[in-house]
Amino acid sequence: MSDDTPPLTDAPARKSLGQHFLFDPSILKRAATAAGSPKGRTVIEVGPGPGGLTRAILNEGSSKLIAVETDPRFSQALLEWPEAKTGQMTVIAKDARKVHWEKALAEADAEGPAMIIANLPYNVGTILLIDWLKAGDWRGEMALMFQKEVAERICAKPDTDAYGRLAVLTQAVTRPHIAFTLPPGAFRPPPKVDSAVAVLTPLPPAERFEHIALLEQIAGAAFGQRRKMLRAALKPFAKKRGMKAEQWLEDCGIDPTARAETLTQAQFRILAASLA
Incomplete structure (x- = not known):
């Protein structure tokens, strides 16, 4: 498949799943490489939907992609991709909140630390992030699309309105920054707010807080x-x-x-x- 691969399906986004899809190849490439090159790396993607970001990650040379998709319309379509048939891509048709990540990596015969690159469904993004912050050495760099307000809370400093629990937790184990922001019109359907890609780089082991x-x-x-x-x-x-x-x-x-x-x-x- 090439960069101009059409969407997997014309199925509409489901509001109940917090779905908002990206199709612009230039934006997708920026998101795929925001945390560094995925070439030769294991990558976890949550909520691939019609597969735009999935294709961008594969085009950048990911050696193993684990795609977690709870919507059967998209998970079934992903299973038909050549990469799924050759084993380069593993598709997990499951709610990401119920995935045992280390087990999933082992079953996919994937090497860590795994990058996590995702246009996260708005309704589960924070829950998943906190889970990943508590992860062990299997988790590497993260490039995650959030509502802009959430991304600002992740990166906030003391004495600012956005500073809170999420910033304290995130900055205990990673060094976060906002890579770029996107207006509602970049998505289909357009959300009601701006979005942003937050990049979270793991702190060196000696600087991470263990508790x-x-x-x-x-x-x-x-x-x-x-x-x-x-x-x-x-x-x-x-x-x-x-x-x-x-x-x-x-x-x-x-x-x-x-x-x-x-x-x-x-x-x-x-x-x-x-x-x-």
Whole structure:
């Protein structure tokens, strides 16, 4: 198949699955290479739909592509591609939230770390990202299409409106940036908001924070009541652990009257490490 391969099917996007499709070859190539060249690499793609990004990834030389598609209209069509028949592409007809990723890589006889390149369905993108952030060494670079607002939250810095739990978690294990943005008109059907490709590059092992699940709990509690001072926002969390929030914060060198959006990545790590 060539760059101008037609869509797999004219089946319309399903709103219930958060589907918005891209067909512009230049945009698809940018998305396929945003996190670096996939040549010779294993790539996971979620929600390939009619296969535009799938074709772009294969054209860039991916050695193994694992395509996860819950919509049978598209998963069945993908199985007819030559790459599926030769084993270069593995199609998993399943909800991505239910995929055991390491098992899928092993069954596909794929080498890691795997890149994840995807125009994510809007309704599951954040859920999948958090799952991947907790992944082991099988997961490599990620180039993920989100609503622009979500991409900004991923890359946000302290003392900004977009800064929250998602930024703290993402930046604990990766270095994220927005590669490019797209207007609604780039998609079919057009969504109601702008979109953006966020690239997440894994931090070197020595710089990654290992207690990501604990960090998630603390950040969730802190930002769950972001208008409150930390001593109040974290009071229920601390109480469940037999602690006094104010004393815990002081012991960690953090001002109990500060608010969650002012804490740095390092300070959140200190809080989590104190409980690990």
